[in-house]
Amino acid sequence: MSLEEKVGQLFVTWVHGQSANEPNPNNIRDFGVSTAAEVVKKFHVGGVIYFNNATRDNVDTPKQIAALSNGLQKASRIPLAISTDQEMGLVTRIGPPATQFPGNMALGAGRSTKNAEEAARITATELRAMGINQDFAPDADVNSNPANPVIGVRSYSSDPKLAAELVAAQVKGYEQKMFSPNAVAATAKHFPGHGDTKDDSHTSLPVVNRTVEEWRKIDAPPFKAAIRAGVDSIMTAHIQTPKIDPTGEPSTLSHRVVTGLLREELRYDGVIITDALEMAGVRKLHTDAEIPVLALKAGVDQLLMPVDLNLAINSVVAAVRSGELTERRIDQSVFRVLKMKFLRGILSAGPVDENVVVGTKPHLEAAQRIADRTITAVRNDGNVLPFQPKKALVVGTSDVPATALATRLNAAKQVTAVNPTAAQIQAAVNAATDSDAIVVLTNGLTQATRPGQKELLNRLLATGKPVVAVATGVPYDVAHNAPVWLATYSTTGPGIEALAKVLLGQAKPQGKLPVDVPGAYPFGHGLSW
Known part of the structure; x- marks a missing residue:
């Protein structure tokens, strides 16, 4: 391999389009070539990541994804690590017909390592069938800060032990046996731990004031468990840890964090990958040319999504030729990447079958069975639940879960917003007039930016009708005073179906709070009937 080819192996990039060979003007803008296949050929990249958003849309149908994967692999001399963020729950890039699961915090409420492993195994099997061979999951963060704006339900728990157990289970489920054709490389993230932040590293550089001793007790256990389980890769966090590394460098660029803690203290010798290098958290202190070189100096192997791929690769090549980086250092990382592959x-692996089938009946049944274990009953004053309302009303902050639940309950619905306006609140109150029970789906009720949700719930409680409040995101909402509270931790199809079963008495709530709700309910609280 030439130096340029070796350096290319260390980069994972986005591409534009749903076909490897279809011209896309955004590829010309970002990479100077028109197709995704040409991006792979030009830069000799080691990996590509799939997205499903408006600006980077790679995802449509399973058949299309499989064809895209085959086309990109055909364009690469060395097989690609094709990745995506399929954490399930809140962060899910590939929706139905792929099997959907309710996400990590719901699994934490379910308390079953067997279920966690099965969910990961099914997810891996379906990803690999579509040609995706690396999943940037599981999230190994311990969500110890209720105000965390970016982790929240992506974490299994605020308890390091429970988080560690479920991380290990999911690593095993994703990776299965060595050389398995149904497995993907798992990625534990975000090292050294993003769970105690109050800021989002996509838009700022968060600070975590843990000491090393606190880190060892709170944040390290899930990563240690992932390493013991044989995790293929670990992703860094763009956070400052001044009591661990007083230089102020974000962890991604910190030799003390990456080499000192992860390589030396935890004795991890697998692939270390950065979080996206386009994020504000890593770009605050250095230029885009400096960042990849500093990451490699810190001990990182793979460089994810630099803003300017051409600049980033040329910066690393120039650093080797100037002696700032040695070619031996590049070889170490290339070896780890190739070993993982x-x-x-x-x-x-050869091409995948483009007539791929995902979301099979056994997979969907398993997803529902796993979701059924996760619903947490936090409060049921007056034994309101289970109920059989004749004219129920479902009020929700987003349309899909509200519609799904209203259909299941044969109820009316009223959709507001995450921060309802006065007009939306009044419309919901008016709709409640003819109802004999109200189900209110909340999401981030406690956030200071969403006061309308509190007002909405208070106004509906004031109607005097039976009100069931349901926290569909982080369970911290249940601290708000309402006589009946449930928590689902997600709005996926299986999660909403599991909720309906509990409301109607078709299933008993089995979940336990996977986090402390400050001033209200302790870790492990949960009712049943």
Whole structure:
């Protein structure tokens, strides 16, 4: 391999379009070539990441995804690590017909390592069938800060032990046996731990004031468990940890964090990948040319999504030629990347069948069975639940879950917003007039930016009708005073179906709070009937 080819192996980039060979003007803008296949050929990249958003839309149908994967692999001399963020729950890039699961915090409420492993195994099987061989999951953060704006339900728990158990289970489920054709490389993230932040590293550089001793007790256990389980890769966090590294460098660029803690203290010798290098958290202190070189100096192997791929690759090549980085250092990281690809069967895998079938009946049944265990009953004053209302009303902050639940309950619905306006609140109150029970789906009720949700709930409680409040995101909403509270932790189809079963008495709530709700309910609280 030439130096340029070796450096290319260390980069994972986005591409534009849903076909490897279809021209897309955004590829010309970002990479100077028109197709995704040409991006792979030009830069010799080691990996590509799929997205499903308006600006980077790679995802449509399973058949289309499989064809895209095959086309990109055909364009690459060395088989690609094709990745996505399929954490399930809140962060899910590939929706139905792929099997959907309710996400990590719901699994934390379910308390079953067997279920966590099964969910990961099914997810891996379906991803690999579409040609995706690396999943940037599981999230190994311990959500110890209720105000965390970016982790929240992506974490299993505020309890390090429970989080560690479920991280290990999901690593095993994703990776299965060595060389398995149904497995993906798992990625534990975000090292050294993003759970105690109050800011979002996509838009700022958060600060975590943990000491090393606190880190070892709170944040390290899930990563240690992932390493013991054989995790293929670990993703860094763009956070400052001044009591661990007083230089102020974000962890991604910190030799003390990446090499000192992860390589030396935890003895991890797998692939270390950065979080996206386009995020504000890593770009605050350095230029886009400096960042990839500093990350490699810190001990990182893979560089994810630099803003300017051409600049980033040329910066690393120039650093080697100037002696700032040695070619031996590049070789160390290339070896780790190729080893991961070898052990996960990526180097020897052929094209995938483009007539791929996902969301099979056994997979969907397993997803529902797993979701049924996660619903947490926090409060049921007056034994309101279970109920059989004749004219129920479902009020929700978003349309899909509200519609799904209203259909299941044969109820009316009223959709507001995450921060309802006075007019939306009044419309919901008016709709409640003819109802004999109200179900209110909340999401981030406690956030200072969403006062309308509190007002909405208070106004509906004031109607005197039976009100069931349901926290569909983080369960901290249940601290608000309402006589009946449930928590689902997600709005996925299986999660809403599990909620309906509990409301109607078709299933008993089994979940336990996976976090402390400050001033209200302790970790492990949960009712049943």
